Amino acid sequence: MNGGPLSRLLRRVRGVRSRDDERFLLLHLPASLTLLLVILAMLGVFIAYSIPVISREGFHVFTDTTWRAVEGDPQAEWYGLLPAIYGSVYTSLIAVLIAAPLSVSLAVALEELTPRRLRGSLSLLTDLMAATPTIIYGLWGLAFLAPHMYPILSWLSSHASWIPLFSKHPSSGYTIATAGVLLAVMSTPFAAAVIREAYSMIPLSIREAAYSLGATRLEVIRILLGMVKPSIVAGLALAFARAVGETVAVSLVIGNSMTITPSVTDSGVTVSSLIASQFGNAGFYHYMTSALFAGGLVIFAIGLAVNVAAVWYMKKWEEKVMGVAP
Amino acid sequence: MPRSLRARKLENAVGLAVIVALAIASVLPLIHILYMVIVRGVEAIARIGLYRFLTEPPHPFDPQNPGGIGPALVGSLELSGLAIAVATLIALPASVLIAEFRGSRISRGTLLLALTLVEFPTILVGLTVYAVLVDHVVGGYNMLAGAVALTLVILPYMAVQASEALRGVPEGVREAAYSLGATRLKTVYALIAPAARRGILVGILIGLARAAGETAPLLFTVGGAYEGYHLCLYKVGGAVPLMIYQFIQMPYKPAQDLAWGAALVLMTIIVGVMLLARLLVKEVKIL
């Protein structure tokens, strides 16, 4: 084995300098390959399962608004995912808009305004928020949030229906607005954690410099937030991607109706809630499973794009501003 | 004109108050959620008694004897246990690879893969496992598919967490370990990894909490069967979060009560695991 092609290949990895190192690396490669295999398998599955519907409908499956499931007559079936894609993006945008001030405030309050004695128990609370299963949030959304949103939303739609956001009178509390608020509640601790991590990395000397100029506490916070702005953007982008992928909580409160409407007081649907609610019946139809996988492909693409962009953006910023070597 | 000190003082006070108010507003939902889960959960469990609630199968249509969550709980234990075991076996070597070959392309690549997978929507993992194991290998919903899906959900998180723990081992300890002259394998697993055991254990605990609480990966894999104990890996089964999801949507009071009771059991597990993790390390990272 010494000097063989495998050995030469292994030695090209930095830190491999002996036969012992080679064996060590070889033993650990399968674990790394598993991760690669998982990503490739996911991509492969989603492409393969999307092919039937795409080869029948073409790109229309992503741009059409019709959703027609016909049992026993595959030729009459037609699936357009646009309302679901629209709903995913719309609810996630609402969530991020609400989560932005909340998560920034939460991060600043914990890092800057909480006395050291309280910090431990408070961050336990936020950790718990992040660790609480989504089904529990869904349960709360279904049993508490939706019924309590209903009177607010009906009031808004009867008094401010000239605003397109509230143009439709809600028939129940299961609306786009409810899903957006629930998603905001769920993503706030996550975005706050990303922001906090960057905020706590700010060197003491920078903080002292801000104070030494005679800035008030709020002004110092503003300067420091300016410094971690990229992490706020990245944290919210990651929160957006998570919201797009969120399934059970949303499907319990959004009402699941295939419509495209600007009105947040109307019920709607998201790609993942569509998959969750339709997957059980999809076997009765010829193309529906494929259409749902095509929806998965959309979430896949949105998630991957947002994640790659956010991670790249953060890395650039760490190198440039924080002076962290790549 | 210089901005007056008084105006800035006022602005400072108002601004800080707004920040604190928003921060409090963002944690209030969790407190209300805990309150609701406890009140409704206790109510549901008290009707039949804790022991029977934890061991009996559910009768979602029977208001006289609603039963409990026994099969779902056992299913959850089976799924989470398997997932944790398998995920640890893969995540640990992956994290060692990331930490020991720091600076190499393979280390950075593995870390990037893990970080990407961490952020992947769990519904996609569930669908993938459905396509492979349910649709092709077994030909029906089965517990194995659920265990695999949960493994894939927690694996990347655990790999990242363990690699960070390993990276935190001081260089001095590493050098001392290597200076003893054991093979690299022995050095890493007998000396370096134990130095990072707290961090690794926390990763396993958080992984456990996630495995116990995830619903979306189970939607298309385990099927959801709660009448009897289904431990066979090739057959349908159930789990607590999936049961909550399915029962809360039923228009029957006993079914919904069962869901609230199950939610309390689930939250108790999560809180317990989190407290345990907190005892081990000061900062727990859940991302």
Place this chain on the structure above:
Amino acid sequence: MTGYALEVRDLRVTLSGKRILDGVSFRCPEATVTAVMGPSGTGKSTMLRAINRLLDLNPEAIVEGDILIHGRSVWEMEPYEVRRRATMVFQDPNPFPHMSIYDNVAVGPRLHGLARSKRELDEIVRWALERAMLWDEVKDRLGDPPSKLSGGQRQRLSLARALAVKPEILLLDEPTANVDPVNAVKIEEAIRSLVREEGITVVFVTHMPSQAVRVSDYLVFLYDGHVVEQGPSREVALNPSNPLTEKFFRGEL
């Protein structure tokens, strides 16, 4: 009014239960440089942070005694007023990495509303950069981030940022310790002319006796939390009355 820009009276500081400063008193006449010298770890930086009320940020710090700026106790003022009037330059250059060179200097005047117009702000920025002897090197690239500057330039940028809030007193914490000799000379020069031409009062902390004598009008020798000796620089340098001071000048402490 006492005629002194800064008076420190019986300053005692405890950090995490450890006494750092034990009854430090000295006075700085207006438009002079007072060098506070002493070996490292003797409490010089802590003293500057106490004057600037930066120790307010440290819950472990207990500060006793009085500090007067133009006769008024800092305890009667808001901390941010104290910090603007007696602003500080730190040992390590610490410009805000996310702001341009221009914005780094402009941030203080913006906070305090010192400029009525963009032109006035430009004037202040230019004045501060000129005073810090940096203007000629950066005037064509004010929009660059500070990461494009050398370490010495970054330190002069930190000085310009401090000057732009129009302080009465400048507290310098070993401003040349981490800077190359050429930049160190520029910074010393900038400080002398600031005192001469702008009437700013300077407290210059350094662990190098030669630098202390070179830059200052008055010397305060701090050792182990106490003032061992103080007086006009020339006198102290030529005839140190305390053997410890002599030892410090010989480089034996």
